[in-house]
Amino acid sequence: MEMLKNKIMAKQKLKKISKELKKASNLHAGQAKKIDTMVSGMPMKKSSALKKISAACKAAAKRKFKVWPSAYGSGWGVRCTRAGGPSNFGGGKKKK
Numbered sequence: 001m002e003m004l005k006n007k008i009m010a011k012q013k014l015k016k017i018s019k020e021l022k023k024a025s026n027l028h029a030g031q032a033k034k035i036d037t038m039v040s041g042m043p044m045k046k047s048s049a050l051k052k053i054s055a056a057c058k059a060a061a062k063r064k065f066k067v068w069p070s071a072y073g074s075g076w077g078v079r080c081t082r083a084g085g086p087s088n089f090g091g092g093k094k095k096k
Helices: 002-024 026-040 055-064 071-083
Strands: none
Touching (some): 002 026, 055 071
């Protein structure tokens, strides 16, 4: 998550620098164009933190917690989704 924030911040900084260079002079406009091509070529992948909570996990979280949405409920829903669903998530005794 931290790495994604850093990439987004770097991309925003490059866009700001490019904008300022375009205003400066013709010489700097060329530099701004190079920065723009670099920024447009940067791949941005969605991290797992930005994906949606599955419907089954959201329903299970709503049953488990009194308040929805809440930080606890949302966190539980995310962990449930990453585990593969409510049937795979949570504690329970292992069968011997």
